[in-house]
Amino acid sequence: MSSINKFISHIKEEKNDNFLLIAHERPDGDTISAVLSLRSMILSYKKKVHPASSQGVPEVFRFLDGWNHIKEDFLTGDFQTIVLVDNGDLKRTGYMSRIIAAKKSGATIVNIDHHPKNDIWKLANINIVDEKASSTCEIVYNIFKHAGMQISHQVATALLTGIYTDTGGFQHATTTAKTLEIASDLMSLGAKLKKISGNISNFKSVSMLKLWGIVLNRMVSRSDLGLIYSVITRGDIQKCQAKEEDLAGVVNLIATIPDERASLLLYELPNDKIKGSLRTENNEVDVSQIASLFGGGGHKRASGFEIDGRLRQTKDGWEVV
Ligand SMILES: [Mn+2]
Known part of the structure; x- marks a missing residue:
């Protein structure tokens, strides 16, 4: 029997x-939309379902139907089944120790993902993983089809949102003919592409753009490495009255510079940690290998890692202290 x-x-x-x-930490459109779609599917089997995201739902995704059902917390012990959606690895769930404890006390763990093989594989009882899928939402679409379940226009909009965000608006190389076929089917089922692009691509606040201004202003091109990088401190985020999630799109913007092999944005997190966000548009570069040097991971074209430290400006640039 197939895993689906x-x-x-x-x-x-x-x-x-x-x-x-x-959903995963620093939730993106794919994880939120896939969670919402699965919620709707499981509800139609008349089962109880609790969607959780350790860091809530970013404002840009609050146009999605049902987003307010996603909670930041839950009571352990109540669940026979825990579905990890688009998580990449166990740490990114935000609830690692609780998930391991639940598994020990007999819960079934289901892994639905398009990230490369990771530590969830061994833990999960059911792995529905397709590395070739553009997004987890593309996989969730397949689950609906296998189940012979009707896709409502709300679910169609959510699924298309996940595909749209993970492919950078159908621009990344992960966009296949299959991706477009699915997107087309979702539109005929009532998915509202204009609403999605309006909310996602055109959602830019003054504070977000001020923060992007700092990122762009501080870009350093290391031509010896083929790398462009920039940095953001906690102070910058506060000064712009911005939020961490406002940084989501700017690293993609830097990655569009021709001739660069990769781009890196380093930004300070609370608790003296630094997040590194890597992107590439170059077919020969696999940024997940760079991320794994620092204990992180992700996709070939988009990866991340976290290290301890803070960013400090020196007279020739920035350093991690
Ligand atoms: Mn994804």
């Missing part, structure tokens, strides 16, 4: 009636 069929029969089994869905 295993998952569908698991949902249908009578004893499994309480599901926990988990």
Whole structure:
């Protein structure tokens, strides 16, 4: 039986009636939309379902139907099934120790993802993973099709949002003919592309653009490495009255500079940590390998890592202290 069929029969089994869905940290459009779509699917089997995101729902995705059902917390022990959605690795769930504890006490772990193989594989009882899929939402679409389940216009909009955001508005090389076929089907089911692009691509606040201004102003081109990088401190975010999530699109913007092999944005997180966000548009570069040098991971074209430290300006640039 395929893993998708295993998952569908698991949902249908009578004893499994309480599901926990988990989005990843620094949630993006794919994880939020896939969680919302799966919530709607599991609800239609008349089961209880709790969607959770350790860092809430960024404002730009609050046009999606049902976003307010996603909670930042949950009571452990109540769930027979925990579905990890687009998580990449266990640390990114934001609830690592609780998930491991739940598994020990008998919960079924389901992994739905398009990230390369990671530590969730071993833990999960059911792995629905397709590295070739543009997005987890593309996989969730396939689950709906396998289940023979109707896709409502709200779910169609959510699924298209995940595909749209993970492909950078159908611009990244992960956009295949299959991706466009699915997008087309979702539109005929009522997905509102204009609403998605309006909310996602055109959602720029004054504070966000001020923060982007600092990022762009500080760009350093290391031609010896083929790398462009920039940095943002906690102070910059405060000064612009911006939020960390406002940085999401600017690293993609830097990556569009021709002839660069990769781009890197380093920004300070609370608790003396630094997040590194890597992008490339170059077919020969795999930024997940760079991220893994620092204990991170992700996709070939978009990856990230976290290190301890703070950023300090020196007379020739920036250093990590
Ligand atoms: Mn994704």
